[in-house]
Amino acid sequence: MENSEQERNFDAKLERNETIEPKDWMPDNYRKHLIRQISQHAHSEIVGMLPEGNWITRAPSLRRKMVLLAKVQDEGGHGLYLYSAAETLGITREELVSQLLTGKAKYSSIFNYPTLTWADIGAIGWLVDGAAIMNQVMLQRTSYGPYARAMVRICKEESFHQRQGYEIMMVLAKGSPEQKAMAQDAINRWWWPSLMMFGPTDEKSPNSANAIKWKIKRESNDQLRQKFVNQTVPQAEIIGLTVPDKDLVWNESKKGYDFGTPDWEEFYNVIAGNGPCNKDRLAARTKAHAEGAWVREAAQAFADKRKELEVI
Amino acid sequence: MNQNEAHFNYILRLADTNLVLGHRLSEWSGHGPYLEEDIAMTNIALDMIGQANSLLQHAAKLEGKGRTEDDLAYMRNEREFYNTLLSEQKNIDFAFTIVRQFLSDAFDFHLYKKLESSKDETLAALAVKGGKEVTYHLRHTAAWMERLGDGTEESHARLQKAWNELWAYTADLFAMNTSDRELVKAGIAVDNETIKSAWLKTVEEVMKKAHLTMPANTWQHSGSREGKHTEHLGFLLAEMQYLHRTYPQAQW
Numbered sequence: 001m002e003n004s005e006q007e008r009n010f011d012a013k014l015e016r017n018e019t020i021e022p023k024d025w026m027p028d029n030y031r032k033h034l035i036r037q038i039s040q041h042a043h044s045e046i047v048g049m050l051p052e053g054n055w056i057t058r059a060p061s062l063r064r065k066m067v068l069l070a071k072v073q074d075e076g077g078h079g080l081y082l083y084s085a086a087e088t089l090g091i092t093r094e095e096l097v098s099q100l101l102t103g104k105a106k107y108s109s110i111f112n113y114p115t116l117t118w119a120d121i122g123a124i125g126w127l128v129d130g131a132a133i134m135n136q137v138m139l140q141r142t143s144y145g146p147y148a149r150a151m152v153r154i155c156k157e158e159s160f161h162q163r164q165g166y167e168i169m170m171v172l173a174k175g176s177p178e179q180k181a182m183a184q185d186a187i188n189r190w191w192w193p194s195l196m197m198f199g200p201t202d203e204k205s206p207n208s209a210n211a212i213k214w215k216i217k218r219e220s221n222d223q224l225r226q227k228f229v230n231q232t233v234p235q236a237e238i239i240g241l242t243v244p245d246k247d248l249v250w251n252e253s254k255k256g257y258d259f260g261t262p263d264w265e266e267f268y269n270v271i272a273g274n275g276p277c278n279k280d281r282l283a284a285r286t287k288a289h290a291e292g293a294w295v296r297e298a299a300q301a302f303a304d305k306r307k308e309l310e311v312i
Numbered sequence: 313m314n315q316n317e318a319h320f321n322y323i324l325r326l327a328d329t330n331l332v333l334g335h336r337l338s339e340w341s342g343h344g345p346y347l348e349e350d351i352a353m354t355n356i357a358l359d360m361i362g363q364a365n366s367l368l369q370h371a372a373k374l375e376g377k378g379r380t381e382d383d384l385a386y387m388r389n390e391r392e393f394y395n396t397l398l399s400e401q402k403n404i405d406f407a408f409t410i411v412r413q414f415l416s417d418a419f420d421f422h423l424y425k426k427l428e429s430s431k432d433e434t435l436a437a438l439a440v441k442g443g444k445e446v447t448y449h450l451r452h453t454a455a456w457m458e459r460l461g462d463g464t465e466e467s468h469a470r471l472q473k474a475w476n477e478l479w480a481y482t483a484d485l486f487a488m489n490t491s492d493r494e495l496v497k498a499g500i501a502v503d504n505e506t507i508k509s510a511w512l513k514t515v516e517e518v519m520k521k522a523h524l525t526m527p528a529n530t531w532q533h534s535g536s537r538e539g540k541h542t543e544h545l546g547f548l549l550a551e552m553q554y555l556h557r558t559y560p561q562a563q564w
Contacts, residue, residue, distance in 0.1 A: 292345025
């Protein structure tokens with residue numbers, strides 16, 4: 001009956017909205033769920049460096065280049081905190097990385113879409129980071145302490161990222177006709193994948209029920225998606241861009257927009273590995289990991305030699 | 313070249329080297345050997361491009377023809393760039409990147425110390441700020457030189473190979489043209505000969521820790537001070553400049 005007392009304590013903590021800390025007892029499934037979610041989040045930050053990094057060497061001004069470098073560096077930093085948060089649950093970074101490279105662990109499907117033009121860098125900041133923030137703001141109050149605390153810091157940086165993305169779009173939208181067309185093309189391609197970032201509809205979301213019960217998640221996929229649409233549509237209007245959804249209409253009774261249904265078939269296909277860049281993204285990570293092996297070995301060998309010297 | 317043109321040209325040299333080295337480092341972003349180092353290289357790239365940006369702003373002001381830092385970065389051709397030959401060499405592997413960066417950092421470290429007392433006050437201020445950053449960069453790359461040199465057999469072999477190939481571009485770091493010498497007299501520029509022994513001391517200390525030997529072939533390439541580069545620079549600029557040049561009137 002010891003277990004059930006531990007379980008009662010755990011439930012009571014959740015009830016009182018106290019955080020669960022690494023040394024606290026927690027149900028195995030809670031631990032597993034968190035490892036899956038945090039590592040998926042960490043991998044998304046790391047894979048997300050690729051589509052954006054794609055434009056660092058081609059950024060159209062020095063200022064944009066510097067901002068993008070800083071942003072990509074931030075994403076790497078987020079990956080680092082999140083890997084550390086996952087490690088507090090009893091898994092190593094090596095295991096986590098290997099799960100990514102073998103395809104066992106997922107990352108956000110949005111990064112399987114290509115950044116074809118400079119405007120895509122604006123669209124990612126504005127829409128993709130904007131959608132991510134909806135999730136992450138909620139996660140600042142998630143029940144697992146290390147995850148919640150990582151999120152507080154990440155959210156601060158993400159809202160800066162979103163502003164810079166929106167600013168890129170704003171400048172393009174009031175630029176030359178070619179620049180405006182570039183911006184509209186980017187929102188056309190990124191809008192639906194951004195809505196898909198919130199995951200399947202609530203009735204089709206396999207992991208949601210437990211996540212809500214354990215207070216890992218505090219709002220449902222559909223609630224968050226609605227919030228995102230409500231927030232983003234007016235932002236598009238202000239800069240004269242059109243959201244590519246013919247069913248989009250303001251609904252006064254719910255004080256929110258009604259909007260069309262994302263192409264869920266596309267969503268499941270991209271998750272299954274058939275997105276435009278799934279192979280390239282994983283190949284890039286695998287190559288970096290393989291070509292970095294001798295560097296990591298050298299650093300380890302060097303550290304070991306220094307340790308020996310200390311002992312002598 | 314009158315003194316103002318010479319001054320402009322001297323600042324371009326410093327700016328271009330930072331810009332091109334920063335570009336090369338930024339190519340690693342997202343592809344580093346492990347996450348912490350990926351972040352570090354992106355961060356150093358950002359510092360270098362930041363320095364290039366400030367130096368190009370200064371150059372544009374000196375020139376006084378209404379050009380901006382972006383005009384200078386994006387609208388000049390291969391033969392109008394004065395970055396060192398070393399800076400444009402490719403990232404063959406991590407060892408090449410580290411050797412290239414270490415040799416440059418060591419040079420900048422000693423150069424910036426001297427530039428702090430330049431009569432060009434803007435340049436002196438940039439040297440103070442840049443010098444702080446370079447001190448960190450040099451610490452980082454010198455530590456990697458030692459780690460790779462005294463790590464595994466493979467890392468040592470790769471480091472020595474990079475060293476042998478890149479050493480041929482080190483004399484070019486110190487290259488000066490006649491107008492630079494006029495600027496030295498005016499107290500604006502640094503006579504690179506005066507930092508050679510300090511640079512060599514830094515280099516030799518690190519070589520010793522990294523168990524490196526000098527290459528048998530001591531031939532030295534030159535030309536960057538006249539804008540004569542290796543073939544690598546043209547491709548780097550093509551990539552860097554294409555979007556800006558496609559829409560030359562656009563604001564970004």
